[in-house]
Amino acid sequence: MVEALNKFQLIGQEQTRRYWETLIGSGRFGHAHILSGHSGVGKDALAFFIAAALNCKADTKKPCGNCISCRQFLNLENQALQLIFALPRRSANQTDPFTGIKEKEMILINEELAKKAAWPYYHLQIDAANDIRIAGIRKLRKDIYLAIDPGTTRVIIILRAHKMNMEAANALLKILEEPPAGTIFLLTTEYADRLPDTIRSRCALHHVPDLNWKLIREDLLQKKGVDPVQAEICARMSMGDLAAAHGYAEQDNTFWLDRIRATLNTLAKEDFVSVHKQVLLLADKEEQTDDSRQQFLSLLILFFRDVALKVKMGETVLWATQSQQMNKLFPNCDSQGAIKAIERTKNALERKVHLQLALTALFFELRKHLRR
Ligand SMILES: [Zn+2]
CATH class of the missing domain: 3.40.50.300 (P-loop containing nucleotide triphosphate hydrolases)
Structure with a gap:
């Protein structure tokens, strides 16, 4: 069988x-x-x-x-x-x-x-x-x-x-x-x-x-021969879509982790300049495409989902330490609020709004949800 x-x-x-x-x-x-x-x-x-x-x-x-x-x-x-x-x-x-x-x-x-x-x-x-x-x-x-x-x-x-x-x-x-x-x-x-x-x-x-993302991860590891971090990112971003996961695996997505980590550091600080810097990086039309920004925001949603679920080491290779730090730094973090804010921004970006404004607004809103 x-x-x-x-x-x-x-x-x-x-x-x-x-x-x-x-x-x-x-x-x-x-x-x-x-x-x-x-x-x-x-x-x-x-x-x-x-x-x-x-x-x-x-x-x-x-x-x-x-x-x-x-x-x-x-x-x-x-x-x-x-x-x-x-x-x-x-x-x-x-x-x-x-x-x-x-x-x-x-x-x-x-x-x-x-x-x-x-x-x-x-x-x-x-x-x-x-x-x-x-x-x-x-x-x-x-x-x-x-x-x-x-x-x-x-x-x-x-x-x-x-x-x-x-x-x-x-x-x-x-x-x-x-x-x-x-x-x-x-x-x-x-x-x-x-x-x-x-x-x-x-x-x-x-x-x-x-499909459970773990099955998709296994499939990517076996069939695409990618490394575990890449396999997990692609599997989780695909939201249960095996075909999409295989498509994501065609390119390296691991660099997004650094961007997410930088974003989290920015959010942890009371520093307008660093927010502005992150926004400029994300809004840069030479460096980013509409798709890559959407991908970044999808990953950010995954991160807050893991924070909400208090995902432990071993359950994810992506950011176990970061999410635990977040739980410690911001024990009252409103993850659901953060996820909703990111989803709203994702939808707004599809309607071609002003990139910098939309992303700046998102970062300030995320901060608010962290320090509820
Ligand atoms: Zn037969």
Whole structure:
């Protein structure tokens, strides 16, 4: 089982997995399901896992990851699998979503699919693929009646299903109302509430919970070979999103720790000049990008969260000593207030406010929360 899990690369989600194993084993399995949850928690990985389990040739412990069917699912090439995802609109053809897509573009799309097969947490990056349109669903309506091996379950997986436009959703609804026997639909989405009620009412809704950051850290240590500090920063900044964590790990984030420590020293002092200096460093448009400032603020939130939880040495490699010092220096620190202030600033920065003013205001507000 562990070996099969390694092959399907499904991280964590043990309860969810057991639930599905029981559901599949029971045989009382509805034909349409929505897997909803935050970005990067493994909804697609779970969908591929379920699809393979439904078609695995092994007697027990499905999916085995070894039989011919499983191996094909691992390559996303099983004939029982139909993947629907957003494609660029290249023609007004209403029955084939691939019409008008040039050969070069098709090669890129296939490369993206190969990346998805290699790592199911990967987000497909296809230029101008803004929505899932009716052509894709109409094609599905034809393909769904093509013969497949007897005894197999046809699985239609719609990735980021909320990208379906209204026309496509209505066309899908017709299939959902009367699907051919032996067909299962799995819709994955971060925004189940954006799906029309008519679709949702015909599907069982399953929530895929957030990933614990420690699992993400382990994955980064194993797969990306980063050092423990970098692994923890990326894992925690990702807020449960494995794909985002892998993205963060592409660059060095450890230098932020020094900046956070400098900021904390500044906050501890009654010194306007040092506040001003920190603000200038952060507002510097040559040195910082909008993303890097957001990253810094996210880390600062993590710090205050750890202070609030009185996180001890050994539980974090990031700032165990600093957070303990903070607890000693400012025993009445209002961490929740500090976190709210940082979140407000994060939102404000997205609206392009005056950087220096917003950051100065934040630093003075943080000070107030420290010395409550
Ligand atoms: Zn198998």
